[in-house]
Amino acid sequence: MIETDSNFEQLNSLMTFLLKKDIYKNRIIEACPNCNGKKYIRYGAYKGIQRYKCKECSKTFSNSTNSLWSYSKKNSPKWIQFIELVIERKSLRFCAEKLEISLVTAFYWRHKVLNGLNFDSIPEKLTNNVFISKKLIPENFKGSRNIMTDKRHNIWVIAAKSSNDSMIAKPISKIHWNLNSFNKKIYYLIDKKAYITTYCDRYLSAVAAKHNKKREYQVFDDKRIKTFPNILNLWLKKYHGVATKYLENYLSLFILFIINRKIDSISISNQLITGNRYIRTNEIGLTLE
Ligand SMILES: [Zn+2]
Structure with a gap:
């Protein structure tokens, strides 16, 4: 039969x-x-x-x-479709409806994907001409419970990009400029022989002046880093505010949008799924409200 x-x-x-x-x-x-x-x-x-x-x-x-989707009972074509939707920056509600998963699952999956991207987003070295800019973003407590304060401090986000299109963007400090944190998170990646051009910040231009000391003055420009504060602002708007504790992960996705390299969901899926990027849902530690 x-x-x-x-x-x-x-x-x-x-x-x-x-x-x-x-x-x-x-x-x-x-x-x-x-x-x-x-x-x-x-x-x-x-x-x-x-x-x-x-x-x-x-x-x-x-x-x-310990791969991205360890212990997930949902089927693997859905993961790849989901990654595609994250790249298309669809809302969680849209993802949940389209893939017939719960809103909570969509929420955790998005964080797994972003967390995985964050793992991958650090370039080896920034060489040749390096461009640096900053953006101050008001703190965001979205999703956190028991927040006693109304005060929103500014988070310093620094982006650095080399002329060969390697890029990093990280939150480095709160309220004040912090040279130590800048060195630890950004500056260590910049090649000693690189020439640094900075935009719109006196602390950054001091860093550049010191770094470029023995090099002849040169004029270089990078439109994307020059306009970084505006581009990031527009880009974040689509998410209706990003919680500060997840900002770093979102910045990893942002980098994929700003650089010139061709990237598709299948290659990103492959990278994410085969890496050691498993995070437990309780490590994501946020409730939907
Ligand atoms: Zn063992």
Whole structure:
């Protein structure tokens, strides 16, 4: 007897299985996620995904352990569609309806994706001509409970971009300029031989003057960093305010928009899914209100 599958249920579950298997096939496990031990052996496979056993702590793990979607019961085509929707900057409500997931799931997924991007967004070095700008963003307590204060301090966001289109943007301090934090989060990435051009800030121009000391004065311009404060402002508006504690993650997505490189959801999905970017939902730690 032939069983029909007019709703393609079997096909869909097979597709999910194949896609998942394929996604994790090339994932490189560097160490045991439990004890960080480097000695482990192959230990069979479950649903097509390779398993391992650690020789040091005896725990088993697999090619999908600690990946972005570990333990997610939803099917993998949905994750990739979801990443596409994050890149298209659709609202959570839109994502939830379109993919038939709950609003809460959409909320956590967005943070998983942004958190994963944040992991990937740090360039190796900023070389040649480096452009730096700042934007002050008022603190935002969206989603936080028990906020006793009405005071909104400014958060200093610094963006630095090299002429070959590597870029970083990070919140560095609250209220005041903080050179120490700037050095730790941004300046260490700037090549000693680079020439720095800054916009609209006296602290930044002091940094540039010191750095460029032995170099001849040059005139360079970068339109995107020059207009960074305005572009970021417009970009953030679409989210109707971003909670300060997540600002850094949103900035990682922002960078993808501002740089010239061609990026698509499939390559981003691949990067995100095969990396070690698992975060527990309780680490996201926010409730929808
Ligand atoms: Zn181990």
